[in-house]
Structure formats: structure tokens, C-alpha cells
Amino acid sequence: xxxxxxxxxxxxxxxxxxxxxxxxxxxxxxxxxxxxxxxxxxxxxxxxxxxxxxxxxxxxxxxxxxxxxxxxxxxxxxxxxxxx
Numbered sequence: 001x002x003x004x005x006x007x008x009x010x011x012x013x014x015x016x017x018x019x020x021x022x023x024x025x026x027x028x029x030x031x032x033x034x035x036x037x038x039x040x041x042x043x044x045x046x047x048x049x050x051x052x053x054x055x056x057x058x059x060x061x062x063x064x065x066x067x068x069x070x071x072x073x074x075x076x077x078x079x080x081x082x083x084x
Contacts, residue, residue, distance in 0.1 A: 001045040008038035 015022060015031045022031055 001042070001049050004038065004042045004045050008035070008042050011035050011038055 011031075012035055015035065022028060
């Protein structure tokens with residue numbers, strides 16, 4: 001994702017710095033298409049990264065909740081045991 005972000009921003013900066021050349025050769029549409037393609041790749045990578053991080057976070061929360069329930073069950077069993 002970082003690599004795609006770097007590529008998208010470098011293409012935008014390159015196009016802006018070479019504005020006169022792009023305008024002279026009438027390549028505005030080509031540069032716009034190339035930038036849009038890079039942004040689309042960046043968007044897909046960002047979505048994939050966010051999805052995997054959300055899945056990881058859900059798994060961690062499930063493990064923590066299970067451990068807390070197990071820890072709460074041990075004292076309850078000891079307190080509720082009949083005396084004698």
C-alpha cells in the first residue's frame with residue numbers, strides 16, 4: 001500500500017512539475033488516466049489492508065473476551081460451591 005501511495009503521488013508531482021511539456025504534447029488525458037489508474041490501485045490496496053486489519057482486530061477481541069469469561073467462571077464456581 002505504501003508503495004502504491006508513493007507511486008500515485010510521484011506521478012501527480014511529475015505531471016505538475018512538467019505541466020508545460022504535458023500541455024505542449026497534448027497529453028492531459030493520458031496523464032489523467034494514468035493518475036486515475038494509480039489512485040484506483042491505491043484504493044484497492046487500502047481496502048484490502050483495512051479488511052485484513054479489521055479481521056485481525058476481531059480475532060483479538062474474541063480471544064480477549066473468551067479469556068475474560070474463563071477467568072470470571074473460576075471464582076464463581078468457588079463462591080457458589082456448597083460448604084461442607
